[in-house]
Amino acid sequence: MPPPQIPPGPLHDLKAALYRRYLQAGPPTLDEIHAQVETLAEDLGAFLARTDATGDDVEELADGQVGAVPSRDTIRRVLGGAALPPGRQDTVAVGVALALLAGESRPDVVAEEIRRGWDRAAVAAPAEVAPALPSGGSRRFFDHLLEYHNEKFAGRNGEVRTILDYIDRHDCGYLFVDGLSGYGKTSLLAVLVRQQPGFLYHFISQRYKTAGGAFDPTQLNDLLSNLCEQLEPHRAAPRGGRALTTRFLEVVAADRGRPTVLVLDAIDEVDRHPSFLFGLLPKRLPKNLFILLSARSQGNRSYLSEVGLAPDDIGLRVTLSGLDADAVRDLLLHYAGTAGAALGERAGFVDNLWEVSAGDPFYLRFLVEDVEHGRLTPENIRRTPSGLSPYLDEQFAQLHRSADSDLHSDVLGLILVADGPLHRSDLLRMVDGLTGGKLDQVVRDVQRFLLRTGEEEYTFCHNRFKEYFLEKM
Template sequence: MNSLSFSASAKSENFVGRDFVFTAINNFLYRYPKGYFTIVGVPGSGKSAILAQLVRQNPDIIYYNAQIPGKNRVEEFLTDICTQLISKFQSLLNSENLDFDNYDSSVFSLLFQQISESLSPESKLIIIIDGLDAINLEHQAIGTNLFYLPRYLPDQVYFIFARRPYKKSHSGLLIEAPSQVLDLSDFQRENREDVKLYIQRNLTPLPPFPAREWGKDSSPLLVGEGLGERFNENEDNFMYVQQVLKAFAEGFYDQPENINNIPPNLESYYQQHWAKMQGDGLSDFAVNVLRVLTAGEIQPMSALAISQVINGDVFDVMEVIEQWLEFLHEFREGKETKYQLYHHSFRLWLRGCLPDIVQVRE
C-alpha cells in the first residue's frame, strides 16, 4: 500500500465542507425505503474522504475499500462484509444459521435480509463501498453485478458507492431499487469553495480562519513563497492540494532543484494513473490522441475535433476516450460532448511522459 492509501479514519482527517453531498445523501435516505446512492468523481476529488467522514459520523455503517491491494476481488469482499455484518448485528441474527463453510452471495443476501427484518423502524443498514471501479472482474461470472451486489433490496438496506467516471451503459450493475448518482463535476463552485476552505484551515491554524480573508498575507506559505503559483481560485482537486501543502510543510520546495517538481507521493499517484491508461500498451493512434489532450493550454475538445487534428476516425477516437473516462472531465455544450484531462498538474506531468513513448516506439 503506498503513502496515498489511507484507512477511513485517516482519510477523514482535516475534513472540511462537502455539505451538498451529505444533504443529497440524507435526502435520499429519507425519501426512499432502500436503495443505491453513487458518488462519481475524478481522481483526487475527495470521494474517499466523504465516505470516510460518513463512517466516522455513523460507526454502525459497514465500510469496505476496494482500492486497498488484495481487496478488489469478490471473495475478499464477501468474506469481509459478511464478517462485519455478523459482528455488528449479531443480536439481530438467527444464531442457529451463522455457521457457514464459506461466505458467498447467498450468505450475503441472507444476512442483510435477516437484519432488515429485525431493524427498528427508524434504523437503517448502510453499506459503503469505496473504489467500485477498482473491482477485479476476472474473479466473478460474466454478466453478474459488481461484487455480486443484489438486484433487489429489502427495506431499510442502502448501499453508498464512490467510483470514478464511467460509461453509463457499462455501470456493471443491474438493479431494481431506487438509485441516485451524484456527480461531483456538477458542483464546480461548491468544490472550489471547499478546497479554498481546506487550504485556509491547513495554512492558518490561528486564529480561526473565518476571521481572515482569502489571499491575505496571513501565513508564511501564502502568495509570494510559491503556493500562489500552484493554487488559484479555480483549484478543485483535493489530492493535489493536500500533497502540495504537505510538501511545503516538509520543506520539499525549499530545495531549488524541486521548485518546478511535484511531490514524490503525487508523482507516484500519477504513475498509477499512467500505468492504468497504458494497459498492455498504447497504439500509435492512442498516443496521438494523448498528444492532443496534453498539448499546451488545451481547452476541452470533442472527439470530432480531436479526430480532425490527428486526421483519424472519430469512432476510433471515442473508443480510446472511453478507455480513459475515469481520468477525464466531460463537458456538455448543447448536443456536443467535450473532454479534458481531469487536472492541469496531471496533464503537464503526462505530457512529460510522451517523449519516452516516442523513443521506445522508434
C-alpha cells in the same frame, strides 16, 4: 416528549437549544410543528421578508413540495432522539419553526445557531455523536484507511447533507457516488462513516490488501463475511463458499426494523470480469435498507452494469466535481498550519491556488502540505505547475538529483508492480545494496506518496501515482 439523555458536548448543546425552544413554544404538538415547517416551505418569500434570513438550509425549503418537508417521525427524532439528526436542513427547519411558534423576533439568528450547532456536533468525536451499532470485528481493518482519509477534508458538506437528507426522507434505496479518480469519493465516505458510527461499511481497496494476510478487502469471501458480521452481528457467518453467499443474499433481502445504511466503496476496484458482485445486489431493497455505492466515472459508461444494476435503480446519484475556492480556503485555514491560516485570509493567494490546482482534490492535498511546510508561498505560487503530472515531474526530478536516486527508482519500481503492500524485509531482500538506514532515508524522501498500511508495509497512497509511474516507465 421527554428530553434526550446525552453526555455534555456539542450534540448535547444542539439538542438543548432545540428542546429549550420546544418548551418555550408551548410545547407544541408534532402536528403543530409540522404545519409550521410546511408554512416555511410554502411561503419562503414572506419568511425571508420578515426575518432577512439567507441561509442555504432555508433556501433549500423553497421547492414547496410535500416531500421536502420533514415527516412527523423525523421531527420527533430531531427533538427527542439521542443521535445526531441526519439531515441538517431538517434540523434547521425544525429549529426555525419552534422559534416562530415561540414568538421569537429573529428566527434568522436561530437558523444560524442551529446550523452551526449541527456542524459542530457532526465533527465531534463519534462516540459523542451516536452510539455505534454492534458490528463485526473485521471493520477494524479499515481503521488506518479512515484515519488517512479524515486527515484533510473540506468542501463536501453539501454532498454529505444531500446523502443524509435522502436517507432520512426515504424508507430504502440505492445511493451512488461517482467522480474522477482522486476527486474524493473514498474520503467522502470515510468522513461519512466517522460522522455516523451506526453505518456499516466495506472499502474495496487494492492499496489496503496484504498478500498472505488475514483479511483482503478485494476478495469476495472477506467482503461478504465482513458485511454479514455487521448486518447480523449476533449470528456467526459461514466461512465461505456457497453457504456464505447464500447467507448474504438472505440478510440483504430481509426487512429491517430500523434504518440501516451499508457503505460499499470502490466497486470498480474489483479486479475481475465479470465482477463477483454481479447478482448479489437485489434490484429492490427491503424496507429500511440503504446501500451507498461508489465508483470512478467512466465517461458515458456506468460501472453499475458490472454489479447488475442500472441508473434507474439508483434513488440518489452524487457526482463529485472539483473543489471551489471556498473549499481551498477552508483547507488552508484548518489543515495547513499557521502559514496556511494566514494565507487563507488572502483572497489573491486562495484564487491562485485554486487556479493552479483546477480544484483537483488530490493535487490540493499536496499543495496544502507544501504551504504548511513553507515550500509554497505567495512569492513562488506563480511558478507552481498547473496539473498533477507536471508537479510530480518536478518532484521526482529533485529526487533524481540526489545521491540515492537509483535506490529511489528501485524501491518505487518494486512497490509499483507489487500485488499489495510490500514489507520492509521484502524490499531489503530484493534491492541490491539497500541497507536498513538507506531504506529509512528513501522512505522519508518519498513518504508523502506512500501509504504505510502496517508496521513495516508500504504501497502507493493512490492509484493516480501508479498511473503516473506506469506512463513514465
